Amino acid sequence: MASYPINLNLKDRLCIVIGGGRVAWRKVNTLLDTGAKLRIVSPHVIEELTELIRLNKIEYYQKFYEKKDIMGAFLVICATDNKQVNALIGEDAQKNGALVNVVDDSYPSDFTVPAQIKQGDLLLTVSTSGKSPEISRQLRMELESTYGRKSYADFITLVASFREKLKHMDIPSRQRELFWRQMINREVLEFVRNGEISIVEARFKNAISSFRAES
Ligand SMILES: C[C@@]1(CC(=O)O)C2=NC(=C\c3[nH]c(c(CCC(=O)O)c3CC(=O)O)Cc3[nH]c(c(CC(=O)O)c3CCC(=O)O)/C=C3\N/C(=C\2)[C@@H](CCC(=O)O)[C@]3(C)CC(=O)O)/[C@H]1CCC(=O)O
Ligand SMILES: NC(=O)c1ccc[n+]([C@@H]2O[C@H](COP(=O)([O-])OP(=O)(O)OC[C@H]3O[C@@H](n4cnc5c(N)ncnc54)[C@H](O)[C@@H]3O)[C@@H](O)[C@H]2O)c1
Secondary structure (H helix, E strand, C coil): CCCCCCCCCCCCCEEEEECCCHHHHHHHHHHHHHCCEEEEECCCCCHHHHHHHHCCCCEEECCCCCHHHHCCCCEEEECCCCHHHHHHHHHHHHHCCCEEEECCCCCCCCCCCCEEEEECCEEEEECCCCCCHHHHHHHHHHHHHHHCCHHHHHHHHHHHHHHHHHHCCCCCHHHHHHHHHHHCCHHHHHHHHCCCHHHHHHHHHHHHHHHHHHC
16 A cells, blocks of 8 residues: 655654664654654663763663653654564554554554655655665665755755745736746756855846836
């Protein structure tokens, strides 16, 4: 069955990772800048996680998993190296109404974590529906060589500010739609690729002034 892609808003939601190894660390890393409240439950954690705990980025329960550790969780990631334990946590967490990700095949997850590239507000993700994480990793690296540059983040920030301006002008939405379709074209994307954001900004400014003059 096909999965449904969504971008979750996790701000102030309690997200709990059980286990403190390399896989737990990878999942924590992608949760860090979401504004979620993070908790780890594990008798041991790797050094990278110790550092995050020391910096108060994550709350740490140094212990083996027990049911009470996941009370109130919005999302739970079962990342121990014990399949039986992972399956048990998965079941407990679902019963509590949390969204569950199990890092092995011991229990059906509510969601999988895709490979991802983030540049500011740009988020590109790759999934193989669980069939081959290594393919996801390789494709992520390929995408990274094209889109993993700051100019894409700057471009989005720029377009967002012009979009706001345009929204406050008395222009029918259909016309706004056409404006953006024309402005964000191959040539502009080539400028972005080359980091020439100031050229793009000048073009947008010009186009919007002529719009103002016409309307
Ligand atoms: C994308 C990424 C995101 C992340 O983790 O953040 C991610 N796995 C990554 C790497 C990776 N994982 C594995 C290898 C070894 C090579 C290989 O097996 O291919 C490598 C490569 C490496 O480590 O370099 C082994 C592995 N993974 C899973 C199992 C269980 C199973 O298959 O039964 C096993 C076997 C364990 C064992 O053998 O014991 C399961 C899952 N791994 C997923 C995500 C979900 C499906 C994603 C999709 O649809 O593609 C899913 C279903 C659940 C989940 O974890 O959400 C991240 C790449 C990040 C990046 O580099 O960009
Ligand atoms: N989904 C993925 O991307 C992916 C990739 C590779 C491996 N895996 C799977 O993930 C598992 C974990 O991999 P890892 O490299 O992080 O393993 P690891 O051995 O480095 O870490 C396991 C962690 O689980 C903790 N732990 C064990 N029992 C626990 C319990 N009862 N309660 C709380 N914590 C407990 C350990 O203290 C340790 O910190 C592997 O066994 C494998 O099946 C998944």
